[in-house]
Amino acid sequence: MTDRKKGTLDRRYVMRTIVAQRGDTLMVTGLGSTTYDAGTVDHPNTFCLWGGMGAAAMTGLGLALAQPERRVLVMTGDGEALMGLGALATIGAQHPRNLAIAIIDNEHYSETGMQATHTQRGVSLGAVAQACGFAQSETIYTEAELEAMVPKLFGAEGPFFGVIKVNTQRYPMSIRVRDGAYLKDRFRENLLGAERAYY
Amino acid sequence: MKHESISRVWPDDIFDALKKADVKQVAYVPDAGHIELIASCTGDPDITAVSLTTEEEGIAMLAGAWLGGDRGALLMQSSGAGNCINMLSVPLHCRMPLLMIVTMRGEWGEFNPWQLPMGQNTERVFQDMGVYVQRANHADEVGQVVYAASQLAFSSNCVVAVLLSQRLLGFKDWSK
Numbered sequence: 001m002t003d004r005k006k007g008t009l010d011r012r013y014v015m016r017t018i019v020a021q022r023g024d025t026l027m028v029t030g031l032g033s034t035t036y037d038a039g040t041v042d043h044p045n046t047f048c049l050w051g052g053m054g055a056a057a058m059t060g061l062g063l064a065l066a067q068p069e070r071r072v073l074v075m076t077g078d079g080e081a082l083m084g085l086g087a088l089a090t091i092g093a094q095h096p097r098n099l100a101i102a103i104i105d106n107e108h109y110s111e112t113g114m115q116a117t118h119t120q121r122g123v124s125l126g127a128v129a130q131a132c133g134f135a136q137s138e139t140i141y142t143e144a145e146l147e148a149m150v151p152k153l154f155g156a157e158g159p160f161f162g163v164i165k166v167n168t169q170r171y172p173m174s175i176r177v178r179d180g181a182y183l184k185d186r187f188r189e190n191l192l193g194a195e196r197a198y199y
Numbered sequence: 200m201k202h203e204s205i206s207r208v209w210p211d212d213i214f215d216a217l218k219k220a221d222v223k224q225v226a227y228v229p230d231a232g233h234i235e236l237i238a239s240c241t242g243d244p245d246i247t248a249v250s251l252t253t254e255e256e257g258i259a260m261l262a263g264a265w266l267g268g269d270r271g272a273l274l275m276q277s278s279g280a281g282n283c284i285n286m287l288s289v290p291l292h293c294r295m296p297l298l299m300i301v302t303m304r305g306e307w308g309e310f311n312p313w314q315l316p317m318g319q320n321t322e323r324v325f326q327d328m329g330v331y332v333q334r335a336n337h338a339d340e341v342g343q344v345v346y347a348a349s350q351l352a353f354s355s356n357c358v359v360a361v362l363l364s365q366r367l368l369g370f371k372d373w374s375k
């Protein structure tokens with residue numbers, strides 16, 4: 001735990017940089033600040049979770065299995081990912097080639113008052129994913145490293161795991177739409193067409 | 200309950216009901232009562248069967264499946280129901296369908312007292328959350344109950360649990 005590097009990237013910069021290259025990627029975001037970040041670049045191909053802490057990675061797996069021809073990217077916080085740690089084992093075992101997971105790791109539960117998470121205490125989510133059999137796992141700290149990682153989020157063989165160390169900057173809640181039934185219908189209608197979405 | 204030379208037809212009836220309902224993803228934590236069904240799902244080329252580390256993963260996975268246009272089913276034993284409670288918020292709030300098939304423990308001739316707290320409360324806890332609970336008590340009704348439950352879930356966008364009575368599974372007589 002000595003000599004650990006600190007995250008300096010700004011989370012909203014990270015979000016903007018990633019979605020700028022999303023193309024037709026389907027995205028799922030985990031509750032808390034990552035969902036708020038996604039709200040600043042809202043898109044019908046993004047499903048934002050506002051509850052179900054620990055659900056993000058597995059929601060991505062179900063979506064990736066249902067849409068094998070599409071890229072699926074899950075973005076979520078370190079706390080949210082820690083609550084669903086078993087999901088990394090399930091995903092490693094299932095090995096979906098079209099799934100990537102990006103952790104916005106500020107080493108804190110920022111939503112609930114900035115308490116430290118285990119990632120600040122030496123737990124490496126990237127090493128967990130590696131040990132669970134993800135095709136690739138990387139942990140990054142700088143803008144240059146982020147630039148190099150973004151194409152992998154959208155193109156590298158999955159399951160791909162990227163831990164993006166960010167600073168502890170907090171932003172105001174950005175998103176207006178938070179009704180889950182609406183977000184689900186919007187996502188399905190855009191992906192499947194109205195006829196299939198509501199049959 | 201134990202997997203010694205049991206021969207029963209209702210697991211095949213459940214499988215047929217899931218196929219008829221066009222289920223494409225099946226998530227499970229193993230239970231002895233689901234042995235044959237898990238094997239059938241794993242062997243079907245049109246079904247992706249996913250082994251979970253905990254039941255709540257299946258709730259999230261099938262929410263993702265539904266977002267992507269796939270129907271799914273989650274298999275578990277009654278003790279797994281307790282692992283799911285908060286995660287049920289996702290399909291319940293989002294009005295997504297969810298079909299759960301739950302083998303009951305802690306009721307009919309149970310030998311393990313540790314199964315009782317969850318088994319005796321599974322139905323009530325599910326109902327308290329807003330899950331519609333349907334029961335199958337007899338072998339010849341299982342297929343119909345599961346198919347009807349699938350229609351309820353997928354055409355009304357609601358969360359349905361089919362509880363398979365422990366009576367179906369038989370019990371080991373530990374007094375002998």
Ligand SMILES: Cc1ncc(C[n+]2csc(CCOP(=O)(O)OP(=O)(O)O)c2C)c(N)n1
Nearest residue numbers: 032033034053077078079080108109110111
């Ligand atoms: C089951 C459950 N436990 C606790 C909470 C409270 N909660 C909401 S957000 C959050 C922290 C999320 O932390 P992280 O994923 O690291 O997000 P960030 O730091 O980016 O906000 C917690 C603990 C919750 N919503 N659900």
Ligand SMILES: [Mg+2]
Nearest residue numbers: 077078106108
């Ligand atoms: Mg955090």
